[in-house]
Amino acid sequence: MVNLVVGTTNNNAAMSLSIGKAAKSLIKAGTVVTEGLLNRIEMAYRAYDPCLGCATHSLPGKIPLQVSIHDAAGEVIEVVRS
DSSP: OOOOOOOOHHHHHHHHHHHHHHHHOOTTTTOOOOHHHHHHHHHHHTTHHHHHHHTTTTTOOOOOOOOEEEEESSEEEEEOOO
């Protein structure tokens, strides 16, 4: 029997808050969402879990990424897929 303490599980709440804060500070009205911008937001979770960051880029087929951008009312205004 093994009890694994996985960093992703322990840091999930903090990672979510950091990603939200990074996205809100980088994406404003009229901002063009580019791959470079998404890479900057990605740094928010890589700081907590570098393995997760590597895992999302290590497979030849790529793991799909979808980012939904919401306005202040919570309505989806743009969806970016890679």
